[in-house]
Amino acid sequence: MMNIAVAQSGGPTCAINASLVGVFREALKVPEIDAIFGSVNGIEGIISNHLIDLKTLINTNEDLELLRQTPSTVLGSCRYKLPDSADDEEVYKKIVKTLKQRRIGAFFYIGGNDSMDTVNKLSAYFAEHSIDIKVIGIPKTIDNDLCVTDHTPGFGSAAKYVIATLHEIVRDSSVYSIPSVTIVEIMGRHAGWLTASSAVLHALGETAPHLVYVPEAEFSLDKFLNDVRNQMAKHKAVVVAVSEGTEVPEGVQSGVVDNFGHKYLSGIGKYLEEEVRRQIGCKVRSIELNVMQRCSSHLCSQTDIDESEAIGAAGVRCALDGGTGKVMVFRRVNDMPYTVVIESADAELIANEEKFLPREYINSEDNNINDIALSYFLPLIQGDLNIRMDMGIPKHFTIQESLLR
């Protein structure tokens, strides 16, 4: 008999809790697994021995269904950067102490590429010290920027929200008779995946987004203004999708960095809005989809939620088969009919790496997305959950605040 622990890390998505459900449901089926501990605030809960027994909180299948449709991380999150063990072994000793004291034989870490760095370091440390605790990474990020895997859990739901919302913004922006420009700023850090997904609207027969700017392409303000003028000659209401990480002249971005040395990106939409107003002088508005694009589970992709649960479950099986230092990944077999298989990859191939949009997805003018990309995006946004409602509003599964403090 052994116990297991699971933690959630990094920025919220609609699918992190579905992966927790996958770990939980799969672990329940395994006779040799006893307690399923949730670590509060990611790896920080392991370091500080702040674990909660999930079986006491999740009592019914209905609880699991609610958890599947609840956005963000029910166990809290962190942006903790695990130091190298050579620099600071103390924290590793604390982790080992908690895991041994709680008789934990496998630890599942649901997170982005920074969390996969933790999986990599921790499993290497355990191997070095002959500690038999499996460490498995379950990927997640709306940015879709993890290597090896075809796509990341959470991306499909974010893309579905972005596309559907942009579709609605297109309707909203085109009502008046005067020409206008609407600039929508979309997340994704240094990768343009989420912004590029907005081009799915072309498959629905929309001319919008008329311009799409991703960090992987060349960008200049003069070219942008020229692109806008060209589109205004053709369309009354021009809609532009731009990645938060698109490189712009100095001074736009705040320069503040997080614990991983990443810059907080924000503000390009507002900046471009002001330049259009100043240099073109037409009606212009910028819209930040903000955190809604990562937490709007009321419009999640069923494919994404189902896959996110499945990849969590596959992580448990991987650990039971002796895997450690692995990250679970999707390999796409076919676009149509859409088929994926779940495999595992070495965490060191994924940790701290970023995957960018293929060049062939971006048009030669560097200002839109080619149709070839659509067969990649479309399968990921299919299907709708049967969302449980309470008083007209989607219901969430939560853990009382006092247990998380």
Next chain:
Amino acid sequence: MMNIAVAQSGGPTCAINASLVGVFREALKVPEIDAIFGSVNGIEGIISNHLIDLKTLINTNEDLELLRQTPSTVLGSCRYKLPDSADDEEVYKKIVKTLKQRRIGAFFYIGGNDSMDTVNKLSAYFAEHSIDIKVIGIPKTIDNDLCVTDHTPGFGSAAKYVIATLHEIVRDSSVYSIPSVTIVEIMGRHAGWLTASSAVLHALGETAPHLVYVPEAEFSLDKFLNDVRNQMAKHKAVVVAVSEGTEVPEGVQSGVVDNFGHKYLSGIGKYLEEEVRRQIGCKVRSIELNVMQRCSSHLCSQTDIDESEAIGAAGVRCALDGGTGKVMVFRRVNDMPYTVVIESADAELIANEEKFLPREYINSEDNNINDIALSYFLPLIQGDLNIRMDMGIPKHFTIQESLLR
């Protein structure tokens, strides 16, 4: 036999097209009505004789179902302020010319309080000149600030989006272990209805929104900062809902005015974010729900859409019964079971007037909403449309751009 015309005006909502469906479906049932003309860009289409024959564009019941779930105004919109006929009779003559040339016996104007001003002026002019053309107003606005009517078509869907999205933002904002403040700026112009609706979350067991500021209550920056500090003592992640129209120190709002002399309101969320950062120094984020709160029909209220269609249909019956210069209104008979009846009221009672939150809805500290308000809001957000999807995205009914130019 006669023809009729219908137009849409003002800012988009999720329900304006449903009211158009109501007018269209009801008119189809009436043997004495022949053509149903849509006026492009509100009253501007009547002035310039830019009408389209809707029966040639809307061919099936499926078209109507799609139109019901399409946000914004399929016929375009305007913010045209009809002058007094004493000041400028020319425009009235153009309107009469179009209506007579097209043999239009009734004109239905779907819009907010400014459009009801048009209904009022036009019907008075027709009466004065013994012109037998009925003019009926069908209300709409997410701001819910029209007098006489219990609520306005479009408000329920906007409220449902605001409440559900705030719920998701609450999940998103509470993941990290450090204290934080999240400020959500909500539309509604000078009325706090939409912002106040966010308090429905309390009925779902949420402590958030911890603070709610509406234009009808007293506001001061010092008191706000003190309120935030008090809430931070109790909650790790404080969530604040604030109306765009909440009065703040000078210099925050842009001062730009539209054709009706209304100030464009925006920026209080950002302003309060900066003050919290500067004076409290904690993690803080502001979020503008922006146009999404008026066009996110993927999460509309079925009650709202059904009522919006019904009030459009009732407008047609009112005109056939000889009504003119009237605005259709809801009178609530009961909260639970929720019952409303549709009546008509004189347009002059509604034109240019605003309705504000009752004082008893606002708590004595001027920083939240009392539970007594919930029975008003709850019925308006109930039910979900069976949204038609295409490739994973809600489908829209549109009219080709060339016909709208």
